[in-house]
Amino acid sequence: MNQRHAGKVAVVTGASKGLGQSFALRLANEGADLVLVSRSPATKTQQMVHDLGSKAVVQSCDLTSETDIETLANVVQEKFGRCDILVNNAGIYPFQPFEQMSFADWRKIFAVNLDALFFTCKAFLPLMKPQNWGRIINITSNVCWIVAPNVTHYTTAKMGVIGFTRALATEVADAGIIVNAIAPGLIRTETTEHGEQAGMFEMVKQMQAIHRTGEPEDVAAVVSFLASEDSSFMTGQTLMVDGGMSRL
Numbered sequence: 001m002n003q004r005h006a007g008k009v010a011v012v013t014g015a016s017k018g019l020g021q022s023f024a025l026r027l028a029n030e031g032a033d034l035v036l037v038s039r040s041p042a043t044k045t046q047q048m049v050h051d052l053g054s055k056a057v058v059q060s061c062d063l064t065s066e067t068d069i070e071t072l073a074n075v076v077q078e079k080f081g082r083c084d085i086l087v088n089n090a091g092i093y094p095f096q097p098f099e100q101m102s103f104a105d106w107r108k109i110f111a112v113n114l115d116a117l118f119f120t121c122k123a124f125l126p127l128m129k130p131q132n133w134g135r136i137i138n139i140t141s142n143v144c145w146i147v148a149p150n151v152t153h154y155t156t157a158k159m160g161v162i163g164f165t166r167a168l169a170t171e172v173a174d175a176g177i178i179v180n181a182i183a184p185g186l187i188r189t190e191t192t193e194h195g196e197q198a199g200m201f202e203m204v205k206q207m208q209a210i211h212r213t214g215e216p217e218d219v220a221a222v223v224s225f226l227a228s229e230d231s232s233f234m235t236g237q238t239l240m241v242d243g244g245m246s247r248l
């Protein structure tokens with residue numbers, strides 16, 4: 001494998017399973033050391049990263065807690081003294097009709113999917129700036145374009161991620177930090193296979209230009225590109241990785 005991330009330290013949120021695990025493995029396979037962040041310890045991912053020959057530190061963290069994120073940044077500073085790549089991937093996506101949604105439900109979705117990015121970027125920009133180099137990759141969703149029922153809170157929060165990406169990119173480009181987002185379509189993970197999306201795989205395949213189910217590795221390849229030197233002249237962008245379901 002190409003070692004294009006050798007010497008880099010990558011923080012991946014939501015790394016215990018699903019897309020986050022796949023991102024961590026791809027970056028590790030290409031030489032990065034990893035900080036694996038999730039609610040419960042990402043020890044399985046840690047073992048997989050070690051098997052690939054990279055270092056991995058596991059940090060349990062509630063990303064809705066500013067204190068937890070400050071602790072996380074301190075751990076990264078102590079263990080590695082640097083952060084080059086931040087992948088804001090953790091997210092939750094429960095289906096809920098708008099009229100049955102309380103404001104607490106709405107706030108909870110915003111807290112994990114959008115507010116957490118405020119805290120992680122605040123915490124890690126001070127580590128990236130002295131290096132004059134950084135990559136921030138935010139995971140949004142193609143639901144912002146296709147618009148699905150019963151995810152008003154999620155769609156709105158993920159739209160916020162796109163706005164945040166564009167705005168932050170503008171502020172930090174002069175510090176050598178580039179900020180982009182990825183909008184996956186329906187991707188096969190434990191959560192989508194066993195959740196309310198389970199019945200949608202066949203329908204979505206037909207709606208895509210590429211008639212196969214998206215796999216976490218399809219998105220991980222784009223994360224690796226955005227994390228690399230190859231993406232150095234693009235920032236504030238949102239890349240759709242959805243088999244051509246949305247064609248912008």
Ligand SMILES: NC(=O)c1ccc[n+]([C@@H]2O[C@H](COP(=O)([O-])OP(=O)(O)OC[C@H]3O[C@@H](n4cnc5c(N)ncnc54)[C@H](O)[C@@H]3O)[C@@H](O)[C@H]2O)c1
Nearest residue numbers: 014015016018019038039062063090091141186187189191
């Ligand atoms: N899978 C898909 O089809 C799909 C499509 C579009 C976008 N996305 C987005 O991709 C991301 C990952 O999706 P997935 O399917 O891999 O999810 P998943 O359910 O498999 O994994 C979610 C991860 O986020 C972590 N997490 C959730 N809440 C947290 C919190 N409060 N604090 C710390 N960690 C927390 C979990 O511990 C877990 O590691 C999400 O942002 C999701 O919205 C997924």
